Amino acid sequence: MKRGQKVSIQAGHQGGSVLKDPAHRWQWHALDAAVGAVTADCTECGLCVKHCAFLQRHGTPRAMAVQADPRHGNGLMAAYECSLCGLCHAVCPFGVNPAQFFLEQRREAVLRGVGPLAAHQPLLAYERKGTSRPYSLYALPEGCTTVFFPGCTFAGTRAEAVLAILEHLQQSIPALGIVLDCCTKPSHDLGRQDYFLAMFGEMKDFLVAQGVRTVLVACPNCYKVFQSYGSPLQVRTIYERLTEEALPRQDLLRGTVTLHDPCVLRHEPAVQDAVRSLVHHVGLQVMEMPNSRERTLCCGEGGAVGLVNPALGRHWAVARGRQAENCPVVTYCAGCAGQLRRFMPTVHVVDLLLDGKAALAGKARVSRSPFTYWKRLRLKATLKRRFSSARLRERTFQPKP
Ligand code: SF4
Ligand code: SF4
CATH class of the missing domain: 3.40.50 (Rossmann fold)
Known part of the structure; x- marks a missing residue:
C-alpha cells in the first residue's frame, strides 16, 4: 500500500458472534451499554456533527449507534476513523459521549479478531x-x-x-x-x-x-x-x-503566539493554565484560537486516524491552521508538534523555554x-x-x- 492511501473500512457484520470468552462477554456488555447510552440520549441535534468531519461522513452518533448491533458486531470498523478526540462530548448539550462508544467498538473489533488493521502495524x-x-x-x-x-x-x-x-x-x-x-x-x-x-x-x-x-x-x-x-x-x-520553579533567565521574547491544547487534556484547566503561564514567562502574548481549552481540536494524529484515513487526519490539521491565522503555534505534546509543523510553524513549549529565539526561528533542536x-x-x-x-x-x- 502506498503512503497516504486510504485503507478500506468495511461495513456490516464483523467477525464471529459466539461470545463464549468471559472477557468478551464483559466487553459485549460495555459496548451494549455505550450503544444504549448514545441511542437513549442523543437527540440528533447535529452540534457535534458540525464540528467533526468523521461524523459528517458517517452520520449522527445516534444513527451510528442504532445501526450497531453488539451481538453481531455490525459497523465496528468505522470506529477506526474516529480521532477519539472527545470534542463531540465537550460540545454535546446532553452529555452524550460518542467517543466512548467508538472506543468500545474498537475493543469489540479486537476481541472479534478484526482489529486493529494492517495500517496500524507501524504504530504498534x-x-x-x-x-x-x-x-x-x-x-x-x-x-x-x-x-x-x-x-x-x-x-x-x-x-x-x-x-x-x-x-x-x-x-x-x-x-x-x-x-x-x-x-x-x-x-x-x-x-x-x-x-x-x-x-x-x-x-x-x-x-x-x-x-x-x-x-x-x-x-x-x-x-x-x-x-x-x-x-x-x-x-x-x-x-x-x-x-513552581525558578526558571533560568533568558532574554525576553516579543510577539504573539497561539496555543494548541492537545485534545487528551481538554478537561485539564490546571495544565492549560500552566502552559500559558510558561509562554508569558518568556515574554510572549497568547492569542486564543476559537477552539481552545475544553473545545480544542484534534491535531489529526488522535486515535491513529491518519494511518487509516490520511484525508481525515489532514482535515483536522488544516482546520487548526485556519484558526491559527498565521500566528506561530505553541503546543505541549511532541506528537501534536510533529503533526502540526507539517502544516504551520509550530513549536513545543519546552523548545521556547530552552532557547526561545531559536525555536521561533524554526531552529529548535528537534530530531x-x-x-x-x-x-x-x-x-x-x-x-x-x-x-x-x-x-x-x-x-x-x-x-x-
Ligand atoms: S471523538 Fe472527535 S473524531 Fe470522534 S466523533 Fe467525536 S468529535 Fe468526531
Ligand atoms: S451534540 Fe449530542 S445530542 Fe447533538 S447530535 Fe451530537 S451527540 Fe447527539
Whole structure:
C-alpha cells in the first residue's frame, strides 16, 4: 500500500458472534451499554456533527449507534476513523459521549479478531520498541519517590531537553528518578485493552513496589493513561511543576503566539493554565484560537486516524491552521508538534523555554525519525552512566498470549 492511501473500512457484520470468552462477554456488555447510552440520549441535534468531519461522513452518533448491533458486531470498523478526540462530548448539550462508544467498538473489533488493521502495524511496532529491553530504562536512586516519565516521542525528538529538564528538576527533587518506557496508549486507543492493561499494570506495580508515589510526565497521552489507570500513583505534568520553579533567565521574547491544547487534556484547566503561564514567562502574548481549552481540536494524529484515513487526519490539521491565522503555534505534546509543523510553524513549549529565539526561528533542536531511535538509545546510555549507583531495570515483561 502506498503512503497516504486510504485503507478500506468495511461495513456490516464483523467477525464471529459466539461470545463464549468471559472477557468478551464483559466487553459485549460495555459496548451494549455505550450503544444504549448514545441511542437513549442523543437527540440528533447535529452540534457535534458540525464540528467533526468523521461524523459528517458517517452520520449522527445516534444513527451510528442504532445501526450497531453488539451481538453481531455490525459497523465496528468505522470506529477506526474516529480521532477519539472527545470534542463531540465537550460540545454535546446532553452529555452524550460518542467517543466512548467508538472506543468500545474498537475493543469489540479486537476481541472479534478484526482489529486493529494492517495500517496500524507501524504504530504498534513503535510501541513495542518503547517497551523493549534495548529502549527502556528505570533509574531509581535511593529514596526515590518521584520519577520523570518523558514518553517515547518527547524523548526521541528532544533528548537534550530531557536531560536539561532532569537536571533542573533534580535541584528541587534530589532523589528524582527517570523512566524511559512506553505508556502503551497506542494499544489502548486501538482497542487492545487486555494487552494494554497487562503492560501498563506491570509498569505501575513495579513503580509502586519501589516506593514511587508521583510521576511527572511531559506527554499529554502519558498523563491521560496515568490519570485513568495509574492509581495509587499521582501524576502531574512537568509544565505544572516548572511554573513552581525558578526558571533560568533568558532574554525576553516579543510577539504573539497561539496555543494548541492537545485534545487528551481538554478537561485539564490546571495544565492549560500552566502552559500559558510558561509562554508569558518568556515574554510572549497568547492569542486564543476559537477552539481552545475544553473545545480544542484534534491535531489529526488522535486515535491513529491518519494511518487509516490520511484525508481525515489532514482535515483536522488544516482546520487548526485556519484558526491559527498565521500566528506561530505553541503546543505541549511532541506528537501534536510533529503533526502540526507539517502544516504551520509550530513549536513545543519546552523548545521556547530552552532557547526561545531559536525555536521561533524554526531552529529548535528537534530530531526527526529515524534519528529519534538513535537519540533514545544514546539518551539511555547517558542516563545509565549518570545513574550508575541507582537501582536500574530494563523491561523484559511480555503478557502471556
Ligand atoms: S471523538 Fe472527535 S473524531 Fe470522534 S466523533 Fe467525536 S468529535 Fe468526531
Ligand atoms: S451534540 Fe449530542 S445530542 Fe447533538 S447530535 Fe451530537 S451527540 Fe447527539
